[in-house]
Amino acid sequence: MLNDLTPEKLVEAMERELYVADKPLALSVYLSLKLEKPLLIEGEPGCGKTEVAKVLAKLLNTDLIRLQCYEGITASQALYEWDYPRQLINIRLLEDRKTPEEISEEIFSQKYLLKRPLLATLLHEGPNPPVLLIDEIDRSDEEFEGFLLEFLAEFQVTIPELGTISAKKKPVVIITSNRTREVGDGLRRRCLYLYVTYPSPEKERRILSLKVPQLSPKMADEVVAFVQKLRQINELNKKPGISETIDWANALNVLGAAELNPSIIESTLSCLIKNEDDLRIVRDSGIF
């Protein structure tokens, strides 16, 4: 699949997996595959950043390995840890049957290694390299980001007891960020960079027709127009993303709504707006 890939083919293939990609996005994924560089995707929440990695894993027919970042994440939570309790039990069990050398060889083997996402990526078995998704990197601390730099540059890890483990095939890396913290220059330099924002009405209609096919075209038009209008309100703390639009369309579909009217909007608005202050702002703005 990789050899005769073009950005156009990628758009088609992703659409088959129910992901509507525009030109810049397809181009970025294509180049990151070809140049073997990580792709850093920044953008508003709910605009399909994480989805890119999931779809890509399906396309490449390989596994998706996900590293969800959070505040306070440490290298050992991302890389590996020895399974201490199992080692202890085995020392007890082997005590009278084996020599100390044999025991230490046994308990410091890969069997007793708890593989966290990054190590799992390196040890991945399979015909295709895995897709590594480093999600919401902005939530991790700067120290962790610094540690990642090293990993992304070499794709290898040194475990003192075992030696250096390096990737058999370079994994495809997708990094996402919501910009709650500026990601450092070092990491940016190593990646291709793409900013995704809310979709155009045409693209959003296309997404709805793929994701919620049961919705009538007329209804889809109305849904998209309303969501686009919501995004025009600048005071909103969190504008609705694509995932909210899909949720809402599903909700309307389940309720069997034939048209948008103020009462149905009022009762389902919580699918789009998830904040009390924002709800008040939308109600006061009088757009429905």
Place this chain on the structure above:
Amino acid sequence: MLEEDFLFFVAEVADRLREYGVKCGTSETIDAYRALSLVRMERVEDLKNVMKLCMIKRLEDYEIFDRVFEDLTTTRRQKTERRQGETGGDGDGGQRTLQRSRESGKDSRQAMMAYYSPVEILSKKDLPVPSLEFIRESRRVMKRLRRRLALLPGRRYEKSLKGVVDFGETIRQSLRNYGEVMRVLRMRRKLTRCKLVAIFDVSGSMDTYTEFLMQSMYSLARQSVAVEVFVFSTKLLRVSSLLKYFGPKKAADLISRDVNIWGSGTRIGSCLLNFIDKYRGMVGRGTVLIIVSDGWDTGEPELLDRAMRSLKGMVGRLIWVNPHADKPGFKPRTIGMETALPYVDILAGINALKSIKGFTSYFGMSFQPMTRRMQPVSRRGLRAHP
């Protein structure tokens, strides 16, 4: 375009990007060139997309890239046309670009790009170069400001030598020694570091304070990565990167060239709304927003009211620095000031940013001072064994 042409073009774009403080190194240039050979180019748009992807690494720089690219492709086209003798070669292409960008009322950056043309006329204003003493003094002020304004200890814990015992981590570590507790680990609340965002009013009414504005802008931007600086009068511009990556003289030069809006009217409300719309990701509960303005507003007060209300909810603290507030008997009487005052945490005069003395008089009792942060544990260890 030929292949060799691509190479020159990429290098040229990279060069100009660097001139505007965009960090675009050799590896980016190489990437762009490699990528160009991988993608079939059908339209100029493709070329632009590929180069943008490889050379630009942050959202704020997209705009600069677009201008640079547009400018380079248009001058290229003009050059070819002239060579073919079809336009009669009047030799003022740059002038025309400038004219066009002004007419269409686009961002002043576009006008700035036109500056690259052979014609060197622009409403250039000579801005003073910040003096060294001022920078030093204000660095001290900013340091104190950030420490003073650091928000309270957060919900999270961090490793520390003092503080409560971290039972979880102690036991987790002890597993490495097969259940033997060798060291009792301690933790304490992590301080939320505060981020500064400063928005400066550079409209006509602030003209007397130009020197102060330029100086404090420069020293602010130079503090650390967690500072962003904007200027506004009729529109809003982000100038942090210009201030951060160039020396004081070059920065003053570039800004005066860039900021065509220097000395024009004021629309505080719409500029602040613009800020919220475009840069909301930059601020959060841990941000201190400083607005430097005298509050003379020619826009609608309702807009300002709306903007201030949203901002108040978005940032941790809001400081308004009004140059007139230092004068005895000052009362916030301008429309802008009256509208904004209910949302402002502290109203200060410019002395607050100028010297430690002024700073103490304004901020002295206002906030709970924070204790100095302890050295991180690992550094301590290092110092013991040099």
